[in-house]
Amino acid sequence: MFRNVVxxxxxxxxxxxxxxxxxxxxxxxxxxxxxxxSFTEATDEAQPPFDSSLLDFLVCPxxxxxxxxxxxxxxxxxEELGIAYPIVDGIPNMIPQDARLIKxxxxxx
Amino acid sequence: xxxxxxxxxxxxxVLSQRTVISTFLNVSCRSGCRWRTSPGRCFSExxxxxxxxxxxxxxxxxxxxxxxxxxxxxxxxxxxxMNDAMSLGIxxxxxxxxxxxxxxxxxxxLLDVAGGTGDIAFxxxxxxxxxxxxxxxxxxxxxxxxxxxxxxxxxVTEDEPRASTAVVCDxxxxxxxxxxxxxxxxxxxxxxxxxxxxxxxxxFFDDQFDIYTIAFGIRNVTRIxxxxxxxxxxxxxxxxxxxxxxxKVTNPVLASLxxxxxxxxxxxxxxxxxxxxxxxxxxxxxxxxxxxxxEFKNMIEDVGFCRVQYSNLSAGVVALHSGxxx
Numbered sequence: 001m002f003r004n005v006v007x008x009x010x011x012x013x014x015x016x017x018x019x020x021x022x023x024x025x026x027x028x029x030x031x032x033x034x035x036x037x038s039f040t041e042a043t044d045e046a047q048p049p050f051d052s053s054l055l056d057f058l059v060c061p062x063x064x065x066x067x068x069x070x071x072x073x074x075x076x077x078x079e080e081l082g083i084a085y086p087i088v089d090g091i092p093n094m095i096p097q098d099a100r101l102i103k104x105x106x107x108x109x
Numbered sequence: 110x111x112x113x114x115x116x117x118x119x120x121x122x123v124l125s126q127r128t129v130i131s132t133f134l135n136v137s138c139r140s141g142c143r144w145r146t147s148p149g150r151c152f153s154e155x156x157x158x159x160x161x162x163x164x165x166x167x168x169x170x171x172x173x174x175x176x177x178x179x180x181x182x183x184x185x186x187x188x189x190x191m192n193d194a195m196s197l198g199i200x201x202x203x204x205x206x207x208x209x210x211x212x213x214x215x216x217x218x219l220l221d222v223a224g225g226t227g228d229i230a231f232x233x234x235x236x237x238x239x240x241x242x243x244x245x246x247x248x249x250x251x252x253x254x255x256x257x258x259x260x261x262x263x264x265v266t267e268d269e270p271r272a273s274t275a276v277v278c279d280x281x282x283x284x285x286x287x288x289x290x291x292x293x294x295x296x297x298x299x300x301x302x303x304x305x306x307x308x309x310x311x312x313f314f315d316d317q318f319d320i321y322t323i324a325f326g327i328r329n330v331t332r333i334x335x336x337x338x339x340x341x342x343x344x345x346x347x348x349x350x351x352x353x354x355x356x357k358v359t360n361p362v363l364a365s366l367x368x369x370x371x372x373x374x375x376x377x378x379x380x381x382x383x384x385x386x387x388x389x390x391x392x393x394x395x396x397x398x399x400x401x402x403x404e405f406k407n408m409i410e411d412v413g414f415c416r417v418q419y420s421n422l423s424a425g426v427v428a429l430h431s432g433x434x435x
């Protein structure tokens with residue numbers, strides 16, 4: 001309980017912009033980490049326009065084909081290969097190893 | 110469950126890469142093999158089988174990528190502070206020199222790979238903003254009617270058809286987060302994008318960018334020739350490749366001083382300021398393992414860049430390489 005209060009206090013100061021010490025404290029508190037993520041995700045969902053301008057030149061690094069933005073799951077989908085790239089804090093993660101497979105069956109090439 | 114998904118995605122990645130990149134491998138290995146441990150290894154299957162260097166250690170390529178990721182994840186928060194401490198603030202001059210050599214015009218599109226905390230991107234945006242102001246001032250001062258640039262001459266660049274944009278791409282999310290926080294605190298909102306991506310597999314269309322920069326990042330890339338080929342791919346014809354990287358000091362006296370400073374002082378600074386001796390030990394070792402100015406110039410030429418040249422900064426501590434896609 002005390003931990004939640006402390007972590008919330010810490011995450012709010014992270015939101016203000018004091019990065020160095022506080023974020024390290026936040027990282028050490030696992031509960032704090034989850035609440036920090038939800039805090040940033042709330043601001044993240046408020047900025048979908050940020051993403052659409054990127055889609056003009058962002059492609060799947062594997063197939064070099066355009067992607068589709070899925071606002072629900074906040075991911076960039078490659079229909080062809082059936083993979084979804086997550087967006088963390090408004091930053092798309094285009095590393096293939098971090099992508100999620102949409103289809104459960106074996107991907108064929 | 111996530112781990113198994115990651116594994117299957119990785120397998121998919123390797124499978125798809127093999128068909129597309131196998132031809133690249135054959136071409137690049139002929140040029141890249143010069144500095145590899147054994148040429149025969151170039152044609153072996155799978156990224157995990159090949160070995161490379163991580164500082165003075167020999168590791169597999171897959172392991173190098175992971176360990177480099179860990180290094181920058183650890184140092185991300187203190188990265189800028191450490192840069193100032195280690196280079197006594199001179200890294201700012203090196204980056205300014207890069208920008209002046211680049212001389213970007215308003216409307217240019219920059220891709221800053223391994224851009225991490227965004228130093229180059231911020232400088233780029235300032236530079237084009239300043240250029241645009243100068244042009245406007247000159248146009249206002251002249252008594253003639255304005256040129257074609259007139260019309261949508263707003264202060265906000267995003268309304269204009271040719272707004273300058275900078276895309277910062279880095280493999281490490283932590284570094285980008287630090288950069289994004291800096292941008293937010295500086296109040297920069299338009300014209301700047303952040304993407305997590307691999308320099309060896311850029312998530313961009315072909316022929317997209319006017320300028321590609323990689324500042325103090327290319328020595329951390331596992332397969333440099335692959336990164337150079339991607340650079341060639343995403344640049345527009347006429348686009349410029351610019352690379353700032355630590356290199357070989359030309360003068361032997363200075364070289365021994367520099368070595369002493371690197372190996373005695375920098376890891377200690379790393380421990381004191383960032384609490385991480387090993388990462389900074391890796392940093393100074395990786396500088397020693399990187400090819401020298403001429404060799405890197407040859408690598409850039411082999412990939413297909415034209416008019417490749419380099420200039421030494423600070424007596425060869427840093428070299429600025431530049432090439433064009435023609």
